Amino acid sequence: MTKKETKDRQYLNVTIVTHSEGKDMPVNFKYKKRHDREKPMALDVLLQAQETKLPDLAFRYGCRARNCGVCTIDINGLPRIACRSVVRENDKLKAMSTLPVITDLVVRRDQISRQLRGKIYRNSGGNDLNVDASEDYHELTSCIECYACLHNCPMHEKNSSDPSESNERYEYGNPFSLLKLQTIVMDPVSSNSQKNDAITQAVNLGLDTCLNCPGCKCGIGIDLKGKVVNPLINASKKIAEK
Amino acid sequence: MRINLVWKQYDVLVVGSGGAGSNAAETASEMGASVLLVAKDPLSASDTKISEGIATVRASGSEDDSEDTLSENLQLAGGDLPDAKITSAFAKDSQTAYDKVRANGLRPKISAITKNPDPLPLPMGGHTKRRSIGHKNSGVAFGHANWNSIVKDAKIDYKEDCWLVDIITENNKDDTKSFVGALIYDAQRGELLAVVCPSIVIASGGLSTIYFPKTDTMRGNTGDSYAIAARAGAELIDMEQIQFLPFCLTSPPAFEGLLGGEPVTASYLGVLRDKNKKVILDGVYLRTRAECSAAIMKAVEDGRGTKNGGAYLDMTANKRAPKSGVYFMNFLKGSLPSAYNNVRQAMSKSESQCEDLWEVRPSAHYMMGGIRVDENCCSIGGSEGLKNDGIVGLFAAGQAMGGLFGANRLGSTSLTEGAVFGQRAGKNAALRARNISGMNRLNKKLFIEKAKKVNSLIGQKGHLHASRIKLTIQRKCWENLGPIRDEERLNKTKLFVSKTRKKLKNVKISNSTKWNQGLIEYLELENMIDTAELMAFAALERNGSLGGHVRADCPNISLFSKPYSTIVRFVNNGLNVTRLPRQQTEFKKLIKFKFEEQKKFLGAKILRLMPMILKDRVLEKRYKKIMNIQKSSITVQPGSVEAAFGDRKIL
Ligand SMILES: Cc1cc2nc3c(=O)[nH]c(=O)nc-3n(C[C@H](O)[C@H](O)[C@H](O)COP(=O)(O)OP(=O)(O)OC[C@H]3O[C@@H](n4cnc5c(N)ncnc54)[C@H](O)[C@@H]3O)c2cc1C
Numbered sequence A: 001m002t003k004k005e006t007k008d009r010q011y012l013n014v015t016i017v018t019h020s021e022g023k024d025m026p027v028n029f030k031y032k033k034r035h036d037r038e039k040p041m042a043l044d045v046l047l048q049a050q051e052t053k054l055p056d057l058a059f060r061y062g063c064r065a066r067n068c069g070v071c072t073i074d075i076n077g078l079p080r081i082a083c084r085s086v087v088r089e090n091d092k093l094k095a096m097s098t099l100p101v102i103t104d105l106v107v108r109r110d111q112i113s114r115q116l117r118g119k120i121y122r123n124s125g126g127n128d129l130n131v132d133a134s135e136d137y138h139e140l141t142s143c144i145e146c147y148a149c150l151h152n153c154p155m156h157e158k159n160s161s162d163p164s165e166s167n168e169r170y171e172y173g174n175p176f177s178l179l180k181l182q183t184i185v186m187d188p189v190s191s192n193s194q195k196n197d198a199i200t201q202a203v204n205l206g207l208d209t210c211l212n213c214p215g216c217k218c219g220i221g222i223d224l225k226g227k228v229v230n231p232l233i234n235a236s237k238k239i240a241e242k
Numbered sequence B: 001m002r003i004n005l006v007w008k009q010y011d012v013l014v015v016g017s018g019g020a021g022s023n024a025a026e027t028a029s030e031m032g033a034s035v036l037l038v039a040k041d042p043l044s045a046s047d048t049k050i051s052e053g054i055a056t057v058r059a060s061g062s063e064d065d066s067e068d069t070l071s072e073n074l075q076l077a078g079g080d081l082p083d084a085k086i087t088s089a090f091a092k093d094s095q096t097a098y099d100k101v102r103a104n105g106l107r108p109k110i111s112a113i114t115k116n117p118d119p120l121p122l123p124m125g126g127h128t129k130r131r132s133i134g135h136k137n138s139g140v141a142f143g144h145a146n147w148n149s150i151v152k153d154a155k156i157d158y159k160e161d162c163w164l165v166d167i168i169t170e171n172n173k174d175d176t177k178s179f180v181g182a183l184i185y186d187a188q189r190g191e192l193l194a195v196v197c198p199s200i201v202i203a204s205g206g207l208s209t210i211y212f213p214k215t216d217t218m219r220g221n222t223g224d225s226y227a228i229a230a231r232a233g234a235e236l237i238d239m240e241q242i243q244f245l246p247f248c249l250t251s252p253p254a255f256e257g258l259l260g261g262e263p264v265t266a267s268y269l270g271v272l273r274d275k276n277k278k279v280i281l282d283g284v285y286l287r288t289r290a291e292c293s294a295a296i297m298k299a300v301e302d303g304r305g306t307k308n309g310g311a312y313l314d315m316t317a318n319k320r321a322p323k324s325g326v327y328f329m330n331f332l333k334g335s336l337p338s339a340y341n342n343v344r345q346a347m348s349k350s351e352s353q354c355e356d357l358w359e360v361r362p363s364a365h366y367m368m369g370g371i372r373v374d375e376n377c378c379s380i381g382g383s384e385g386l387k388n389d390g391i392v393g394l395f396a397a398g399q400a401m402g403g404l405f406g407a408n409r410l411g412s413t414s415l416t417e418g419a420v421f422g423q424r425a426g427k428n429a430a431l432r433a434r435n436i437s438g439m440n441r442l443n444k445k446l447f448i449e450k451a452k453k454v455n456s457l458i459g460q461k462g463h464l465h466a467s468r469i470k471l472t473i474q475r476k477c478w479e480n481l482g483p484i485r486d487e488e489r490l491n492k493t494k495l496f497v498s499k500t501r502k503k504l505k506n507v508k509i510s511n512s513t514k515w516n517q518g519l520i521e522y523l524e525l526e527n528m529i530d531t532a533e534l535m536a537f538a539a540l541e542r543n544g545s546l547g548g549h550v551r552a553d554c555p556n557i558s559l560f561s562k563p564y565s566t567i568v569r570f571v572n573n574g575l576n577v578t579r580l581p582r583q584q585t586e587f588k589k590l591i592k593f594k595f596e597e598q599k600k601f602l603g604a605k606i607l608r609l610m611p612m613i614l615k616d617r618v619l620e621k622r623y624k625k626i627m628n629i630q631k632s633s634i635t636v637q638p639g640s641v642e643a644a645f646g647d648r649k650i651l
């Protein structure tokens, strides 16, 4: 092996796109492998960058184990869960493109939860809690809120991209918000009026966009089309017929 | 550049949106209080969300599970350190508190027979009754319920990406202190929030991030709860009691510190070996976590550690056994599914199949002490029975509070702790706000001074970086405040802490006001320094091995000596440590336990040294028996006493 080849084996070249005051700044970073065969995750790369070249690099993470859902970034333009996504030579790590960037790889997230404020689980008291939920309910509640599903969602894209401070909540929905509403529909404890309410909320968030859409993709494999979008569309049709 | 100060007024401020914080905010809001909830992480992202999701609910498995029984279980497990009033409150509220979480969408499996949530088929270690309820999607299920509780009725104001910086108190005429508000860095908007309010609930979790390696707990566990409360003058209790899990992964880096197994999953023939493959601990499945950690760390210290500073967990004999080997693998995979999943991803095939040795090393997990409170989550201080000098208006719940677990935490109790004491804290915080008729004239100066201090950091010049110093602290705390301790190391910690504190003025911080990572790292670093110092003082006071750690220079704290809790607090120019005597369990029980333990170790050794054909036969029978009881594939919770069988020795 030549000297250069040995050296190549020890390093991995990536681009980290930092961001400040509204401007992107790509930085080349040489990740030093901790052993020859190491296949580092994106989060390893970011942590090493922070330890060495970019001490103030801002990025979100929590559990390092694909549970907390906060570390999502774009790798080569596609949303990936950083703590469990292997990085390859020349990969580009950047903030998620679907949400407004605050600093570096940190995006603002809370306009999504605020969209559902006051719209879920109202008057849930008093119902009998001792009923079993279906497998589908549990599939939906496995969502870790990583927001990877925002990618290429035409409904979400309808939101103004104006990152102005006053924009506290998004007007149009996204697969995650629909999933939250559909959990209410699937919940055996919900009353009929709560279920109808949830379906109406989905319509208000722009459910009709889904009609002409090939469907969404979940970062951890929840069947969004089959278990969220289609059931909501069908249910909303039924309500409309009535 | 300066960060703008923005004034806010509420009845109750809740810090943290894990289990404790969500429950506190919801309860306070239901009582009519205006509530602001802030958290540094996105809504509901917390240890609660990433936990295994097993929760203790009294009498869920059998009707004869009285409040006294549950409370006693906690007392015994905690080495008589827990506060009886707090364990009783836990026992009293566990059912109602759990139902409140269920109302927000947590859906356990319902038993066809009892028509109630079905607990795991066996009592978890240290629990004398079946009462630990598992949930589909583990902690994420709790994460959704907590998220719902905040978002649902639009009454609770919440802000994520907000770091509590400090709390502000005023001196009362009678020499006590009252909480009057808090200063918060809103990184998302680039503002400093001066929140004026009569009550605060500190539910901002633990401190495992002051160590590396740590288990898969959240990065933000930088001891903020403890440091911030202590800086305001609150007392902390049992701060030396941190739980270490011994069998965590050493590599690849992405998996370092994550849980691989527990003593019990090493099973009947598992042993620990040093780098020369010499056995350093046998009967592993019967040992406590502390014993396993100590054995590993001692080997490392003597230069017999493995490449990555650990030891080998050798389970190959289990696997090799021709008949029982299959059972063993099922046992291993079924007991700790998420931990085994870590192993499968991180290790080679032959390792994960237990045909090769696992390189393992201990990792920090959970703080059992915390802010000293009473059963209503109010900060208390002073000697028992005398004038209380806690901070009026300061409440703590969840991992932030102390007094419930003492020297050991029973499995599945923390999620319930968050619900029970979150709700209690929320209620009492709201009551205080209601009862207070207008606050003293607001002393704006106190807030402005604090804000000035933060602003003086913006643009600070220097050659050091907080994110790097943090890494050094993690290493140093591991070496000198970790699972193995002695006086020399603890003194080193003290010295290191004061040296590091002096470095703070040379930390470089950029000019930006919005999401200034350097500032965030600085604020967290400061909390890590203060917390480490408080812990070092408590650990020095605890002059013997007990619960979570080993004092290498002192004898074990005899089960027969008088139990005491440690109390630490900051005073004018330093730190003050005292002891709080606790009530002791009957001697008879203790002697019996010791004897049985020795018998078990001997039995385990004899079995291991038997010829393979013989032991294979014995083991096959044993596995059949436990796997039969465990038909519905029981999971052992990481960190539970069940997972480290020997932890029961504290009984
Ligand atoms: C892997 C794992 C498995 C576990 N399994 C179980 C189990 O099965 N059963 C069980 O009972 N327990 C389990 N535990 C323990 C349990 O999850 C935690 O002890 C419990 O969830 C702590 O809840 P909490 O509300 O006190 O804190 P957390 O849930 O940790 O919440 C802390 C909150 O405070 C916020 N915060 C922190 N600092 C600040 C600050 N300065 N300013 C603003 N906000 C701040 C955080 O953002 C977060 O919102 C497990 C723990 C882990 C790590």
Ligand code: SF4
Binding pocket: A142, A143, A144, A145, A146, A147, A148, A149, A150, A175, A176, A179, A217, A218, A219, A220, A221, A222, A224
């Ligand atoms: S639905 Fe899937 S992709 Fe979307 S937030 Fe949930 S886990 Fe992530």
Ligand code: SF4
Binding pocket: A152, A153, A154, A155, A156, A174, A175, A178, A209, A210, A213, A214, A215, A216, A217, A229
């Ligand atoms: S189906 Fe609907 S929610 Fe899914 S991507 Fe398309 S528009 Fe978005």
Ligand code: FES
Binding pocket: A061, A062, A063, A064, A065, A066, A067, A068, A069, A070, A071, A072, A081, A082, A083, A084
């Ligand atoms: S760090 Fe929690 S999902 Fe990646």
